Amino acid sequence: MTTILPSAVPGPSPSDVADPMSTRGGVGDRIYGFLRRIPVAVLWIIVGIWTLPTLGLLINSLRPRDLQRSTGWWKVPGQLGDLTFENYTSVFEASSSAKLTDALLNSLAIAIPATIIPIAVAAFAAYAFAWIDFKGRKWMFIATVSLLAIPLQVALIPLLQLYVNGAHLTLPVLDKTITLIPDLNLAGTTTAVWLTHTGFALPFAIFLLHNYISGLPKDLFEAARIDGANHVTTFVRLVLPLSVPVLAAFAIFQFLWTYNDYLIANTMAGANPDATPMTIRIANLAGDFGANEHLLPAAGFAQAFVPVVVFFALQRYFVRGILAGSVKG
Amino acid sequence: MGKIISTLITIVVAVVGSAAVWVGANLVFNQVRRNWSTFRGLVGAIGGFALGALLAGNRVITGTQAGEDPFRLEAFLRWVWLPLLLAAVVGVWFGAVTKIPQDVPRLVISLVLAAAVAIGLGLFVADGYHPALKTVPLIAWTAGGVVLGGIVGTLRRHSPIPGALLGGALGALAGGWGSARIGDGPTVEAIAAFLIPALFVGARVGLPNIPALQQRLVIDRRSRAVIFLGPALLFIFATLVVPTLRTIYLSFLDDSSDSYVGFENYTETFQNPDTWDASQWTDVFTSRLFWIGLVGLALALFFGLKNKAMSGRAVEIGNSTTMPLVIGALFVAFALFSTLRGTISNNLWWVVTVTFLSTALGLAIAVLSDGRKLERTAKSLIFMPMAISLVGASVIWRFMYVARDTSQDQTGLMNALWTSLGKLSTGSGIPTYLIGILLAAFVVWLVVTLARQLTAGNGPAATLAGAAVLLFGWITLRYWGILGEGIGGFAVRDDGGVVAQTVDFPQHQPFNNMWLMVVLIWMQTGFAMVILSAAIKAVPTEYIEAAKMDGATTQQVFWRITVPQIAPTIGVVVTTLIVTVMKVFDIVKVMTNGQFGTQVLANDMYQQAFQFTNSGRGAALAVILFLSVLPVMILNIRRMQKEA
Numbered sequence: 011m012t013t014i015l016p017s018a019v020p021g022p023s024p025s026d027v028a029d030p031m032s033t034r035g036g037v038g039d040r041i042y043g044f045l046r047r048i049p050v051a052v053l054w055i056i057v058g059i060w061t062l063p064t065l066g067l068l069i070n071s072l073r074p075r076d077l078q079r080s081t082g083w084w085k086v087p088g089q090l091g092d093l094t095f096e097n098y099t100s101v102f103e104a105s106s107s108a109k110l111t112d113a114l115l116n117s118l119a120i121a122i123p124a125t126i127i128p129i130a131v132a133a134f135a136a137y138a139f140a141w142i143d144f145k146g147r148k149w150m151f152i153a154t155v156s157l158l159a160i161p162l163q164v165a166l167i168p169l170l171q172l173y174v175n176g177a178h179l180t181l182p183v184l185d186k187t188i189t190l191i192p193d194l195n196l197a198g199t200t201t202a203v204w205l206t207h208t209g210f211a212l213p214f215a216i217f218l219l220h221n222y223i224s225g226l227p228k229d230l231f232e233a234a235r236i237d238g239a240n241h242v243t244t245f246v247r248l249v250l251p252l253s254v255p256v257l258a259a260f261a262i263f264q265f266l267w268t269y270n271d272y273l274i275a276n277t278m279a280g281a282n283p284d285a286t287p288m289t290i291r292i293a294n295l296a297g298d299f300g301a302n303e304h305l306l307p308a309a310g311f312a313q314a315f316v317p318v319v320v321f322f323a324l325q326r327y328f329v330r331g332i333l334a335g336s337v338k339g
Numbered sequence: 340m341g342k343i344i345s346t347l348i349t350i351v352v353a354v355v356g357s358a359a360v361w362v363g364a365n366l367v368f369n370q371v372r373r374n375w376s377t378f379r380g381l382v383g384a385i386g387g388f389a390l391g392a393l394l395a396g397n398r399v400i401t402g403t404q405a406g407e408d409p410f411r412l413e414a415f416l417r418w419v420w421l422p423l424l425l426a427a428v429v430g431v432w433f434g435a436v437t438k439i440p441q442d443v444p445r446l447v448i449s450l451v452l453a454a455a456v457a458i459g460l461g462l463f464v465a466d467g468y469h470p471a472l473k474t475v476p477l478i479a480w481t482a483g484g485v486v487l488g489g490i491v492g493t494l495r496r497h498s499p500i501p502g503a504l505l506g507g508a509l510g511a512l513a514g515g516w517g518s519a520r521i522g523d524g525p526t527v528e529a530i531a532a533f534l535i536p537a538l539f540v541g542a543r544v545g546l547p548n549i550p551a552l553q554q555r556l557v558i559d560r561r562s563r564a565v566i567f568l569g570p571a572l573l574f575i576f577a578t579l580v581v582p583t584l585r586t587i588y589l590s591f592l593d594d595s596s597d598s599y600v601g602f603e604n605y606t607e608t609f610q611n612p613d614t615w616d617a618s619q620w621t622d623v624f625t626s627r628l629f630w631i632g633l634v635g636l637a638l639a640l641f642f643g644l645k646n647k648a649m650s651g652r653a654v655e656i657g658n659s660t661t662m663p664l665v666i667g668a669l670f671v672a673f674a675l676f677s678t679l680r681g682t683i684s685n686n687l688w689w690v691v692t693v694t695f696l697s698t699a700l701g702l703a704i705a706v707l708s709d710g711r712k713l714e715r716t717a718k719s720l721i722f723m724p725m726a727i728s729l730v731g732a733s734v735i736w737r738f739m740y741v742a743r744d745t746s747q748d749q750t751g752l753m754n755a756l757w758t759s760l761g762k763l764s765t766g767s768g769i770p771t772y773l774i775g776i777l778l779a780a781f782v783v784w785l786v787v788t789l790a791r792q793l794t795a796g797n798g799p800a801a802t803l804a805g806a807a808v809l810l811f812g813w814i815t816l817r818y819w820g821i822l823g824e825g826i827g828g829f830a831v832r833d834d835g836g837v838v839a840q841t842v843d844f845p846q847h848q849p850f851n852n853m854w855l856m857v858v859l860i861w862m863q864t865g866f867a868m869v870i871l872s873a874a875i876k877a878v879p880t881e882y883i884e885a886a887k888m889d890g891a892t893t894q895q896v897f898w899r900i901t902v903p904q905i906a907p908t909i910g911v912v913v914t915t916l917i918v919t920v921m922k923v924f925d926i927v928k929v930m931t932n933g934q935f936g937t938q939v940l941a942n943d944m945y946q947q948a949f950q951f952t953n954s955g956r957g958a959a960l961a962v963i964l965f966l967s968v969l970p971v972m973i974l975n976i977r978r979m980q981k982e983a
Contacts (some may be wrong), residue, residue: 014361036725045563048435048714048818049707049858050707050711051432052707053708053711053717054717055706055709056700056704056719056721057720057721058705058862060720060723060724060864060865061720061863063735063736063738063752064723064724064727064741065734066738066752067592067734067735067738070756073369078750079750080747080748080750080753081748081750081752082748082749082752082755083750084752084755086675093922110344113345115342119346119347119349119350120349121678122350123349123350123353124353124829126354126355126785127353127354130357130358131357131570131574132571133568133570134361134566134568134570135567135568135569135570135571135572138564138567139568140565142560142564142567143560144560144561144564150568152980153974154575155573155979156976157575157579157580157979158972158975159582159919159968159969159972159973159976160579161921161922161961161964161965161968163922163924163941163944163945163961163964164583164585164586164961164962164964164965165579165583166582166591166948166961167582167585167586167589167948167954167957167958168581168582168585169582169960170588170949172577172582183808200349201349201353203352205578206576206578208578209577209578209579210572210578210579210698212574212575212731213579214578216571217979218739220428227846240563240943241567242563243363245567247772252971256776266726267724269728270727270728270729270730270731271728272728272729272924272928272929272943273924273941277945277949289670289728289730289731289920292730293730293733293925293928293929294732296730296733296734296737296929297929302809306734306738307734307738308733310731310735311607313728313730313731314726314727314728314731317726317727317728318723318726318727320726321722321723321725321726323720325371325719328726329869
């Protein structure tokens, strides 16, 4: 807005004062222009460097095994006729250990519940912390948010033990052990993975949604109460529709987080080949450098395809989710 | 196909099941206002189901066998009848009894039903689970429960009787089953062990107890808080609170969690040379990085004294002291980290390098792209690695780093560039001289720039140009063979011939660590850039316009206005990155699995706990990781609470 002002005022504009060089003509002007352009060039050089690794993977995934093993991917201009989808078909159809179709389904079986359930659970809790009056509300909220400080590594060992053995409580004085949660055979299932993700997501999700939901105007809730709406109605009819932006931002963040996760999946389900998601398959494929190495680029790109599409399609929400997620521990 | 269907079923069951429980709970408590007896009946049914599941699960009454999947159909049918039957019976008992208006018949009927349930249960106790009751503890526990329940009731300003009855029931359960020797008692005692608590519950249900509307409204409201919070708290307790406490507990036990070993796991971790190895620290004096860093620090001292004399401040954001100070400190730190080996040193190295470079690069790109043509495209491309998994990124960079036998073409970009640079600088063709001349011209241009910035008195730009002159001047001198043989990936044979030589980036110690860090920097720069870019755009234009009016140069505007304005955001980026980097795992796991001196805390913890099955050491490492991110996280959380 302020940049429009100078043109209305006769005489030198502030920008001319700041850049005295730009008023000169001739050689000096051209040198100045050259210098001004350098940062743009630097920027695009950086962009190029940043894109090269991904581009290389994409090109390599389309090159047959022999070419991958004999020349670098940057020699592709002379090899355009040899490009093929062979690697992708063998990655998805082969009966070998590299088969990815099942792994993709496992990834979705982890990421979808691990996104929907924490959203629902956290939305309930955020609503309760924001708009239901009960004793100890404030300190309970602070305690919940403080749990953000716990790195997930800290909970892994006992959680795996829980999924393997169930939970048993030994009563202190009586010296009798009772089973609280039986051994549900969860170890090595996708269920164990998303249950874990759900728990770890909650403190952050509650914090994020609470920020938003507690900021909704108080009048709305009073009007709803006067109209006879109970908490469930208020929550379903009023809070959920109004919170769509924050729910979407969290959903995208959480979906990518769980879809891309390796540590939790490998701990809880890494031992069972039938339940492993894409990330583990690819890491294992990378681990045995050998016969299947030429499939690795195709597999890697297939795994990255979902998040990259989500990224380009929903970039605005994605950025918002990342911004919000920047506080997650 | 079958896999798709079973995946769908899993997802639907998980989502719908959770939703059903929540909606069901709300429907139950909807009955509080209008229909007290229905509410009571539903509560009874749920309680009966829970009791049945507990009994069947602990195999007190014929249920599943050990080691059997309780959700396989046959096994499921073998135990599920008991919780269902108990739910029906107890539900009807609670609901029907509440409907009876006269006091005495209600109490009598309730007691009779309670006795019936207890006798039924007692008759079906499985072999080997009959308790041999001990009278004294049974009576003591029951009396204790009655007294305690009564006191609690009185303290809550209610009648003491309901509380006493409930306390009696719990006390009798604990005293009867807990103190008894389980296994070979007579059936009568099994019946008695159920009958005594059941009668207390029966009496409690038989009391005149339809609370006033006011009281029911209170129950309604409080129940909503529990229903809305319950699932979240349940998950948080089960997956975060209890496991964290248990990890701390496990870290004081031995590898199989059998005996208490005190702080042994911690002392062993810290005394292990893989964790901390300072034996090679004198190598730092032969490290080139160290001496370059010292030169930087000396320069910083020189400029600092000069600035102090001129403006009274030795160090100020953007003055000529800053650049050599930062670069010098960074180089000295790199030199130290490369000589002090071990997990702790690696982790600190990661934190310093990735945090600093990602933030600095992110800030630089945010500034460079601000207001340019195609800004959004450029930023999208830089941000994109953020969407890729850490495993995927590691795979991508593995291909960048591939080193092949020098008799063949290099297929990894980095080694291809490195070996062709070596070929170029040691060769003698037209391309060699062309590149050499271009390099020399570039250095001349840099020297001219340095001179111009020096005469203009532009401190930071001059230091930057000076550093560039030193770096590229050295490269050019080596390239022309004036200083040493040349530059790039080559080796000189004994007969004087030159052959290509590759670098095995992930294995070449100790700087392989930095090649692994490149992967994370590649991913996190986009994150820093997006956040800082948003902050830069939020700096009020009035400030910048006003400064320009007063004759400030673009550089001054940046260092004196933009940077102080976005300082809090830089703090956010730095703290977030520190936490992320401290926990780095996937990259190390996939690229080297901690070999070749690249071990980090998170991978060490994973290996100890899940590969070497040493849960004590693993837990101790997890606790160390927790404690090391705790200060930064506390900072983060306090900042967040201020913002909220």
